[in-house]
Amino acid sequence: MRTLPDLSRITCPAPLARYATVQLAHGGGGRLSQQLIDELFVQAFGNPILEPLHDGAVLNAGGQRLAFSTDSFVIQPLFFPGGNIGSLAVHGTVNDIAMCGATPLWLSAGYIIEEGFGMKELCAVVEAMREAAAQAGVQIVTGDTKVVDRGKGDGIYINTAGVGLVREGIRIGADRIEAGDAILVNGPIAEHGIAIMSVREGLEFETNIESDSAALGGLVAAMLDAGGEDVHMLRDPTRGGVASALDEIATTARLGLRLQEAKVPVREAVRGACEILGFDPLYVANEGKCVAVVARRAAERILAAMRAHERGTEAALIGEVTSDHPGRVVLRSQVGADRIVERMSGEQLPRIC
């Protein structure tokens, strides 16, 4: 009499059916994540808005273009050098909206709290969200709170969704990229992932490494002021790092990207920590970084605008777009050897964001 799920009728798409259950790597931002998105979500929900698979969707609301994006934060530890899950949940979604060429304006906040989570910790997380939202110039306008039984969560999970207004005359997209375009980054990479790992593994480095977690709405506004429609593509390289973000761009644009290893900014302390941990900084998560692909003619102007902004003082031109090796990212090492940068296949740092 009971209506139980009849899973015998359900067939999963072939590449997924190889897995009887969901693996950690299906959520890690690497190749298995991409497979899950492509084979399941895009197949089911596929529509012209979803398909560009950008950080956010651009919607036409009665002539007004909106950017809309969501992200769930499941990090461990919840508190880390440079922030906590609350500030991260604001920065992450604000940045996804900014990467659409939009002004971030409104956020939602959905909390899934484990029974027994400290009330003071919750207050600290909410205070960090308040502060981050105020700094980013966004309002948290709607929310939801659920509490799950002890042992069915991990302290607190936060989902934020965001809405912003896309700038007049701006269209950001991988299809706008052309051979010859310059690739920019707004500063030293891999700091968020290493800050999290240092706490998680109880590592002590000579220099304290803080997460770069920050809102980039202001930086992107300065870049668009300087470059206008010469800004072709923006991505925040979070899970999977700069390597995975660029690989996704190369695949979607069907063009090659060439990176100059010597030009990619990495702080000494982070480079050292990566060596100890056995990580390549190109694959380590960032939460206050932006990779931009811009027309060559505007590159210096946009770079100058970035360097004049507090979130881009160490901005650098790190590579260029080529018509060679379409769909591939090639790294030219300091000694002049080329190697292909693959997308991360599994998950280097689980639950980093």
Place this chain on the structure above:
Amino acid sequence: MRTLPDLSRITCPAPLARYATVQLAHGGGGRLSQQLIDELFVQAFGNPILEPLHDGAVLNAGGQRLAFSTDSFVIQPLFFPGGNIGSLAVHGTVNDIAMCGATPLWLSAGYIIEEGFGMKELCAVVEAMREAAAQAGVQIVTGDTKVVDRGKGDGIYINTAGVGLVREGIRIGADRIEAGDAILVNGPIAEHGIAIMSVREGLEFETNIESDSAALGGLVAAMLDAGGEDVHMLRDPTRGGVASALDEIATTARLGLRLQEAKVPVREAVRGACEILGFDPLYVANEGKCVAVVARRAAERILAAMRAHERGTEAALIGEVTSDHPGRVVLRSQVGADRIVERMSGEQLPRIC
């Protein structure tokens, strides 16, 4: 050297500080939930948009009014008579948008999946979302997937956020309610909560009780077509049921609500199940119900429009707004006795939505 959270600086607002940790009831939709929202979230994020504490926020985007809402779904069991967590996650947010007097258009989907969750179950959940979105006429345009370690989740949690366009000339709000207004509901109540409980407790009733989970965008459109600005307030009585939704309306409107017990539609099977389980149907969750407060002069017209719609064939006028007992909901029983309907204090049915 490590930056650890300095919680000694953190002071929680007094009513919350009584609890060292978060309790299940802080997420149950009753009085403790309300306290957490009022004392923590509204204090921190308070802004003119958040304050009405409606199901969703109404935003002004360059002259275009948007409705924006979010909800996280943490139900157990994940599959229930009448739906699963996927269809519920679409219906819940579509309905929150509709309750703002808006046409639901776009959804985000954020998944938090526990490592080891069945791939077939995931495919079934996503298929249910696809079908529910298609039926509701909304597009899922952006998403996010995280996987957490085994034992740190409960199969799957889903957050949806939604964006819709508020109808021209329509403003829904508790401040629009007037003494004399009629209170309508679109059909028999308490079915979602009882359907979930029947599976959870392994109960067998003579009649199979299915969740009422459904998208109400079309019904609300029909009501607004018929009633226009005479539709003053809309709420979907989910967690905490019709009683909690009406109590919140009475409190916000500072008016009294009088319900006629005999007029509140409850199916016999549900009434019987409530008696066995010791529940009052007024407090049991719904996922396809809408409570409307409308101008008396338009009540019959709106009711007729509801009854002509497939989601409102059993719609009923269940009470009226009074200037007596402001802030209170009073239930007149079948024998003519009055009793005050309190908001649920704890949580009758945890993780019901």
